[in-house]
Amino acid sequence: MERSYDIAKEIHDQLIKTAEAIPVFDSEFDPQIRVADERFGDFQANGTLPFAKKKQLNPRDLAKTLIDSLPENKEWEVSIAGPGFINFKLARTCLYQWLKAFSHREQIEAALATKEPKRVTLDFSSPNTAKQMHVGHIRSTIIGESLSRLLKLNGHQVTKDNHLGDWGTQFGILLYAIKREKIDLNNLGDQPIARLENLYRIGNQWIKENKQALKTAREELVKLQGGDEENLRLWQKIRDLSMESFEEVYDLLGVSFDHAHGESFYRDQVDSIYQSLESHGICQEDNGALVVFHPEHKRFAKQPFIIRKSDGASNYATTDLATLSYRSKEWRSEQIIYVTDGRQRDHFEQLFLTSRKWFEAEARKIPVLSHVWFGTILGEDNKAIKTRDGQPIKLVDLLDEAIRRATQMVLEKNPELSPEEIRRRACAIGLGAVKYADLSQDRTLDYVFSWEKLLAMQGNTAPYLQYAVARVHSIFRKLNTSPDELIEKAGLPQTEAERKLARKLIFFPTAIKQATQELKPHFLCTYLFELATDFSSFYNQDKVMVPEVEVQGIRLLLCQTTQTYLEIGLEMLGIETLTEM
RNA sequence: GCACCCGUAGCUCAAUUGGAUAGAGUGCCUGGCUACGGACCAGGAGGUUGGGGGUUCGACUCCCUCCGGGUGUGCCA
Structure with missing residues (x-):
């Protein structure tokens, strides 16, 4: 029998099919397959409990009737526990076959691609022109990018649109200030957007103090919206300058768009x-x-x-x-997702x-x-973030600081590396840390901005996951030959750590499905951290380079599969991986 | 006023949408490289899930109520 990628679904389908042949069950029965607590098995079916309640039946008896009718199966052991949970413990051969069938990227991508692809428009990031991006913009940008990658992995056609705030009332004020100060937009210095922001602030002050100024600013807006050539030219220049400054941030973050139509x-x-x-x-x-x-x-x-x-x-x-x-x-978008x-x-x-x-x-x-x-990023005062002078922290400053701190750590470990290589690693690590810190918590929650939180590199962080990937690469380097041939000779998983890691790997489709359905990347983060933890535990306990070919084979297979999943998973979060750290 | 979000270990967060004995990280304490890399691993202490009531086989999750924090609520986006 062909190994199915999503074993939870396989069990689900099997239970549905079996229940159809039993008179007491009807179409209302939903098996509710969940990942089980490790003490009880690998998957569990909770569905008999609510069904028994609805039908006024004894849940244990109902569960017994159901599992007695299940066809003979070498894939998993079935048992009933507690008030009527049905536990499934996968056989080692089942884990083994699954690992062999789904250890490579192409196999996984093929298995995850939906048969019903949808055209999805993803509207995210969307900063206002003439303003610098501040830390508040990081969430939409990073969450949006991650969702686009997840949706694509699931086989959907995604169009990413940066819906810029480039046509608001602010332009009346800004144009008024530019003209009054006789500003040359081609000569704004090395921080053009900061200048424009400042001009806007000044203009805003004027119109508050002076009725005539307010009137003029409104007229500038009306002229712009009416197609006045001079104002349109200035507006276009402001938009271009803004885009340049945004691109700088997007390049760092590895974020891209198919369109940036904007409101205009x-x-x-x-x-x-x-x-x-x-x-x-x-x-x-x-x-x-x-x-x-x-x-x-x-x-x-x-x-x-x-x-x-x-x-x-x-x-x-x-x-x-x-x-x-x-x-x-x-x-012809079939779904539109707004990340705000x-x-x-x-x-x-x-x-x-x-x-x-x-x-x-x-x-x-x-x-x-x-x-x-x-949720909102808050300052120490529990209000939306502002620094002391009333300006939010600039996004580039946050990213630069992340890279700076990561550079120090890389240098400490490998002072002999070339500047380019240090920069490359520091970017992957520092920016990964920031992204992961944001993505790994439920997006609906507010959080208080802290350098400590965003730049943490130990524990449940991106560097920890990247480190696990680097360690696998390190093992393969030591191997000095392609692992594929050795993996051919792999035996069944034997040790506690092997089984635990194999078990975690089979939950990858569940994690992807959950993150995609709920449009919540933190489900994937939680999974990847657990996977990396089980892997770290495994390679500390079980040496991979051992003479017994069956043992070495299965351990290499586990390494290879872990690597593939961590790499795909991190890619879905927009986080780069390294072969060495 | 009305509506919505939030309150879980000292701190930062999870909890598969109503499932089994609420889990991680961090900090603190103890132990571990003559080993495939210590950004690591093994272990320990730490909880009345803001309080109270209810629904049921089962509640962090649903309902009611109170307390505390936040957001939105007619010409910003």
Whole structure:
């Protein structure tokens, strides 16, 4: 029989099939296969308990009936425990076959690729132009990139779109300040974005103090939105400068996009949005603004979704509607995922409600809409992060500091390396640490920014995982020959540590599935850390280079498979691996 | 006011969505390279899951209530 990649699913299917032939079971029965506590087995089926409850049956008897009907099987031992759990303990031969069948990348990729690929648009990072990226942007950028990799690994077609904030009210103020100060955008010095940020701050101060200044700034915005050539040219230059500064960060982080349309891309479509929504009676005038209410909703019956401000200008609700429509129409997106701060949850809930009504009215099929929100990075005062002078920590500064600290550690171990090699390793380690620190906790939780937390290199961290990978490479280097031939002669796993590691490896598909379904990379992090831990324990206990070919073979197979999974897993987190550290 | 999120070991976090005796890291204590690399490994101490009540075979998870922290709530994104 061919070894199935997802053993949990294999057990699930087997139980369903068996239950179908037993009269007391019906279609409501869900086996609920879960990874079992190590004390009880490898997988467990919890499903008989809730089913027995619903049918007023004895759960232990029900479980017994079910396992008595299971066909003869050499793959796993089955037993009943406690109130009616069914435990499955995999035979060593089963683990062995699985390892042999799924130790290489191509095998894994083929096994994970879905038969129903979807076109998914991933909207993430999305910084505002004319501003520097600060630590707050790290979450959307890193989570988004990780999700795109996970979705692709599962066989989906992903389009990554950096939805820049490049068309807001801020440009009126900025253009006003640029003109008043007679600034030459081609001559802003080596920190052009910092200059622009400063200009904006000054401009903002002026308009608060002076009514005439406020009026002029508004006029600049109207001129820009009206297509004024001079203002458009300045705006474009600001956008270009901003993109350059973003690219610097994205290069460091290994993040890329297919598009960076930004809000400005949709500026000519806002009128048709108003018309369409008005013609379908979805929106209404209220206090001079065009708004959408949702009477069926407890909160949004009263809290409006403003799609046109009372001064006639569009806002991000308008461009988000246009963007959604565009992605559905032009890219034929079947799902759109937005990765943003949790404070925007109301906005997206309203956007989704409005879009569903709109698409229904136009008889268009609406994509699946997912708001992947994350918690805020806080300062010591438990408020959204700010440094002492009121400016958030710049993202490049965080990344530079991470690289600096990693450089010290690399130098300590290998002072003789070339500067390029030190830099390469320090980037992988330092940036990996930062990414992992963020990705490894549930994204919905806020956390207090701390250098100590983000730059930790011991324990449950990226360097620990990278170290495990480097150790496997080290073993293979010592081997001095391709392991494949030796692996051919592998015997069954024998020792405690071998079995424990093999057992952990078979849970990889479960971890990937969970992280992808929930759009939560931390599930994968937890798994990878456990895998690396079991591997570390294994190579400390069981020497790989031993004369017995069967023993050496299985240990090499375990090393090879562990390496493959750690490398794929880290790649899904956007973290680089090294062959030596 | 209304709505939402959060509260788990000294600290930072998990807990397979209602499953078995709540697990890791860090810090603290003890031990381990003449070994394939010590960013490591083995072990120990550390808990009334904010408090109280309820639902049930079973609750960190669901419901009610109270306490504490945070966010959103009409013209920023």
